[in-house]
Amino acid sequence: MSAEYWYHLHFKLRLYEADGNAFQRLVADILHAAFPDFEPVAPAGRYGDGGNDGFIRGEGRYFQVYGPHAGSAPQPADVVRKVKEDFAKLRQRYPNLQRYSFVMNDRYRGVPANVSDALLALEQETGVACDAVASHVLADLFMKLPEVRRQMILGGVPTTLPEYVDPRAVAEVLQHLADAPMRVDPSRERAPDFEEKIRFNGLPPAVADRLRSMSYQCGTVEDFLASRGRHLAQAIAMELRELYAQSLATVTSDDADTSALRYVWMIEQLLPPVEHPHSLKAYREAAEVVLAKYFESCDVYAQPGPGRCAP
Incomplete structure (x- = not known):
């Protein structure tokens, strides 16, 4: 992008x-x-x-x-x-x-x-x-x-370092991704309907390219969740589903940018809600990797299939 x-x-x-x-x-x-x-x-x-x-x-x-x-x-x-x-x-x-x-x-x-x-x-x-x-x-x-x-x-990169604890489940994986070097695996296979889901939701090329690029780093998310237990992955999935539902209610325009605006809105909502010791850039990239992971697992954006309509 x-x-x-x-x-x-x-x-x-x-x-x-x-x-x-x-x-x-x-x-x-x-x-x-x-x-x-x-x-x-x-x-x-x-x-x-x-x-x-x-x-x-x-x-x-x-x-x-x-x-x-x-x-x-x-x-x-x-x-x-x-x-x-x-x-x-x-x-x-x-x-x-x-x-x-x-x-x-x-x-x-x-x-x-x-x-x-x-x-x-x-x-x-x-x-x-x-x-x-x-x-x-x-x-x-x-x-x-x-x-x-x-x-x-x-708004730019935070410059102060206040003490802060983010209570959300997704905060754990965001902090891990912002702290650790990303593992890029070009050989990683995406979900079988990844491309179909991109087309079904009308995602523009720039956003689709970001999702593809970030999906190569989803292995870092998967490794982290595997070390933390199923409960954390389930809690994050629930938070992401709720976040996507909120994006549908918040971004209701019907122009060509609607699906891209929802993508940006969800990234912004995933960022820590107050100033945080990590750079905003690192957290934005972490948020995009998380979205790519849960895009694959059908927790964000509509899933193609019989009788389903893209919002």
């Missing part, structure tokens, strides 16, 4: 999960990185933000950010009302308003047509330039940033 595709998936997942204040902070981070003169605005008590979530003073460009809750279906009429009300607040409070940008987390579904129509009508009525900033626009801005800025926005 190329670094660019990895960044694309991680950012898309971050957008998919972000709502409310989390989405506003994400937008502020991106705009500040993309436009050095961007100034974020926090609500001022009972006066609110005056319809202004951030602006570029020299351009007279003001941003209003709207992040509906993930999984919700906001009514277009309510969004149009917000567009108009915030625009009216801006015109009243900021006489230098030259451009109004309504930033909406549409989660790649597209800005509703009546929202675009409302922005066009405001522009025609007032002469102030109005536009919608959708998810794909934010993604384009993010992908144009230097890698160091992208890492800052998504």
Whole structure:
């Protein structure tokens, strides 16, 4: 999986999960990185933000950010009302308003047509330039940033070494994989339906290649589990099945990246939930090996067969 595709998936997942204040902070981070003169605005008590979530003073460009809750279906009429009300607040409070940008987390579904129509009508009525900033626009801005800025926005490698105990069963194998050198065995045979399962679940080539590559290291997982007893393997299998079920409920988009987004989401959930003395890179690779192992054993992703449908 190329670094660019990895960044694309991680950012898309971050957008998919972000709502409310989390989405506003994400937008502020991106705009500040993309436009050095961007100034974020926090609500001022009972006066609110005056319809202004951030602006570029020299351009007279003001941003209003709207992040509906993930999984919700906001009514277009309510969004149009917000567009108009915030625009009216801006015109009243900021006489230098030259451009109004309504930033909406549409989660790649597209800005509703009546929202675009409302922005066009405001522009025609007032002469102030109005536009919608959708998810794909934010993604384009993010992908144009230097890698160091992208890492800052998504989160990088932990630098502190706090004491921490991960209570999950899968934590034992993750820690072992992060500590020990991986054993790569190109001669290892995969499950007979490995390739069929990849096709059945619609996994894109980049993710399929990662699963194939990581499957050559599954012997390390198998050796570790053999030394710990059947109970640990069963507990991990149960955790992985629950994790996959959660991914189906969390990542509900129906675009071409859905199966890849679930893959990335599960990796992120497998990582220790707080800072940990191992590098994030080592844990991510360990998580991918674990997914490959339990992909083979039919605990994650749908299993092909009569009457089965890929989610």
